[in-house]
Amino acid sequence: MKALPLISLALVSLSLYGTSIDSSVNVPTQEHLKYTFGNHKNHPVQKLQERQYLRSLAPMDEMQIKNKLSSQGYVISTIKLRDVASELVYQVYATDTSAKSLRLSVDPTNGSILKTEPLQ
Numbered sequence: 001m002k003a004l005p006l007i008s009l010a011l012v013s014l015s016l017y018g019t020s021i022d023s024s025v026n027v028p029t030q031e032h033l034k035y036t037f038g039n040h041k042n043h044p045v046q047k048l049q050e051r052q053y054l055r056s057l058a059p060m061d062e063m064q065i066k067n068k069l070s071s072q073g074y075v076i077s078t079i080k081l082r083d084v085a086s087e088l089v090y091q092v093y094a095t096d097t098s099a100k101s102l103r104l105s106v107d108p109t110n111g112s113i114l115k116t117e118p119l120q
Contacts, residue, residue, distance in 0.1 A: 023087035024109040025057055032086040054081045057088055058108035065090050068111040073097040
């Protein structure tokens with residue numbers, strides 16, 4: 001009986017984000033559900049545990065990602081590790097060489113850019 005709501009929640013989360021990002025690091029389903037759904041997700045202790053857990057999964061840390069993108073000409077304003085539809089990605093807000101503001105999804109294994117979205 002409990003499995004059906006969890007499965008439906010997982011399907012809803014996938015539909016909210018559309019297609020996969022193709023990150024090389026996947027977050028286990030139980031951990032994804034634990035940190036994504038419920039009233040507790042905004043609790044400070046829960047947020048701290050989530051950040052620590054996601055960092056333990058990421059092969060590269062934020063400074064390595066920042067250095068790699070900076071060497072490609074991006075100016076980084078914010079970088080956060082995110083669980084997006086059970087895929088681990090760094091979400092980076094940056095400015096490129098032509099002064100366009102962008103949101104980048106970066107693979108935490110090799111620092112490659114998986115997705116680029118312009119910001120208004």
